[in-house]
Each structure stands twice: as structure tokens, then as C-alpha cells.
Amino acid sequence: MTTPDHQPPPPDASHPESRDRIYRSSAGIAGGVVLLAIIGWLGIDALVSGHGRTPWLTLAALILLVPLVSAFTLRPAVFANEERLRVRNPFRVIVVPWSAIATLRSGYSNEVVTTDGAKYQLWSIPVSLRSRKRAAKRQARGAAADSGGRVSPATASPAPARAQADQAMDDLRELAEAHPATEGGQGAVSVRWAYEVMGPALAGAVVLAILLAVG
Template identity: 65%
Template sequence: MTTPEHPSPASQAPEAKDRVHRSSAGIASGVMLLALAGWLGIDAVVVGHGRTPWLALAGLLLVVPLVVAYTIRPAIFVNEDRLRVRNPLRVIVLPWGTVAGLRSGYSNEVITVSGTKYQLWALPVSLRARKRAARQQARAVAAGGQEGGLLGTPGTGAGRTEPPRAQTDKAMDDLKQLRDDRCTEESAQGEVTVRWAYEVIAPAVAGAVLLAILAATG
């Protein structure tokens, strides 16, 4: 899923508008998990007795940040100067000049010129989507072959169309093209920066510590 992000009006210098890539399936699953955790946790807090409400609160404090981190939080912000990757526990900013390449396999990754790899959580690989695209391409080739026997060589000329691709593979193709176009530009140079997501880590650790204390004193 791609949505526009506008720069803050408080910024002194104008910035390029970002394109944002996120996983619709990840967001949907995260919302469902949060609803389930909230229903069970709040029910335990309201009707529970003894230590149950405290255990439920500690469990929510641990689980909710992690669910948000691994389902709703991941996003990729792209503009002509840099790639900003918001993964579950880290935010990585990579100017295009520092990106050596992007690789798709069982996961999508960005590789820096120093050889460091960062997984793109917001663009999960769907083997099912790839197989569906491959089947569509096979059917199109078969249909084109039949038409070619009567009308000539298929897939050439002004009517030629691109083969079907999985959505995340299309997004990776766009990122690769942007990297190739912008990696030598002066505005796309700089250093890779990595920031830990303490807003996720701190409450999760607090919940884990509280659960440990409750277990030890039980």
C-alpha cells in the first residue's frame, strides 16, 4: 500500500515529498491481533481476581508494543535523496549514494556499500503472489502464442505489455530504478544512520520485567 507523506510545515528548508510503502496484510493482521489482545486483557482486568488483573496488565504492556512493531509500524519512506526504512525495532536512513543494491529472495533487503544488509519489513515477500503472477504470465504467453500463429509474433510493437509481477516485486523494481537514477547525485550522498525504536523497546521491556516480578513473587 502506497500513500503520500507531506513534509512538516515547520521545516525551514523544503523537502522532497515521500512515497510510503506499507504492508496492507500486516496492518490488517495487526489490527485483528490488537483487538483480540484488548478484548482478552481488558476482560481479565475487569472481572479477574487476585493477581490476574496485574498479570493481564503486564501481558498487555509486553504484547501490544510488539504487535504494533511487527505489523503496523513497518514502513518505507522514499524520495529522490534517500531511503528511510522503519523496521520493527530500528529506523535506518540510507542516502541513495550509500546503497549498493536491493535484493529480493525469500525476503527483500537493501545492501549498503559497506556490505551491511537491512531487511525491508514493510515489503514482505509473498511466494503465493509470485506464483499467481507466474501463472498469469504463462497464460498470457500461451494466449500470445496462439494469436502469433495467426497474426505473427506476439508481444512486439506498440501493443506490447509488461509481464505481470507481484506487488512487492514491482515496488522493489521501482526502488532499484530510483537508486540507479539517483545514487551519483550530490544531494543523495551522506552517511547511513540507525536509530533504535526505544518507544517500542521500553514498554515491552517494562512489561517483561513486571511479568518476571509477578512470577517470582507468586
């Protein structure tokens, strides 16, 4: 499930940016919190009560796992305003001005395709086939009600709606269509690797491998 949010620009900026719409996966965040809680509970227990190499192996595993779990659950987000689309994926941050977007494509995953042919997956807007089926059923019931068909009060839907991920993509397409020619919407695509995630995870993996090899 993807939920939009808003963040106001800095009040003292001389040329404040337009307000961001933020799209994140509430299911991903909830899953990440649960996984991190379990990892933390097991890790602290092993660090406190473990013997021999166990605390060191546990510490290395924590350094590896915590950044990876956070990267795939808590970190992903899509930020959109009148100038650009900023995609924060597990290991990269992609900034795409609206003029550089060729299309926003939905299939088994949601992607932004740039004018030079590059494709970037939107991790924070995952496709849910189950949600699409539920939305299709609500739309069918709404259409039946509008056409005079008999629909029981228990199953009637007052406002047929699309799946949240599909609605989020519709919002992004509207922004892309409305702002491709604005001054702020011009520019080139930029991609930055998330070394703040990759560095600790790699360090944890190296230390863990060394400890296992030595033991």
C-alpha cells in the same frame, strides 16, 4: 501485499524535501489490527472481572504484548524519495542515502545492502512465494495470448503484472539508479534503535517476570 502511498512535504518549508513513496504491508496491518483487538478484548475482560493477581498479570502482559504486536505489524514501513531510503523496522530505523546503497536484493526476503556490506531487511515489503506464483501464471497466460495461443476468456489476464512486493522492489531500484549522484543522495547510513517500542516491552516483561516469580 504491499501498497505504496504518498505524503506531501510541508508547504511552508524553505527547502522542502521531495515527496515520499511509502510502502507498507496491508496484510500485516490488517493482521495487527485483528491481534490488537483480540488482545484488548481479552485484556479488558481480565482487568474488569479478574480476581487476585489476575488484573496485575494482565496489565503486565498488555504492556509487553501491545508494543511488540504493533512493532511487527503496524510499525514497519519503507519511505523513499529522491534523496534517501528510510527503513522503519520493528526495532530500528535505518536511513540510507541512495549513494550508500550497493544493491536492493530479493530472495526469500527483501534486503538493502549498503556499500560497506551491511544488510538490512525490509520488513514492510515481505516476499510472498504464492503471489509470485500467481504473477508468473498471469504472465504465462498473457504471453500465450500475445503469441496467438488459445486462452479462455475466464482465465485471460488483460495486463500481466509482477507480484506487488517485487514491483515495489523494482520501484526502489529505479529510484536508486536515478538519484545516486544527487546532492541530497549523498551521506552516511544512520541507524536508530526504537526505544519507544523496546522500553515499554522490556518494562512489561520485567514486571510480568517479577509477578510470576513472586507468585
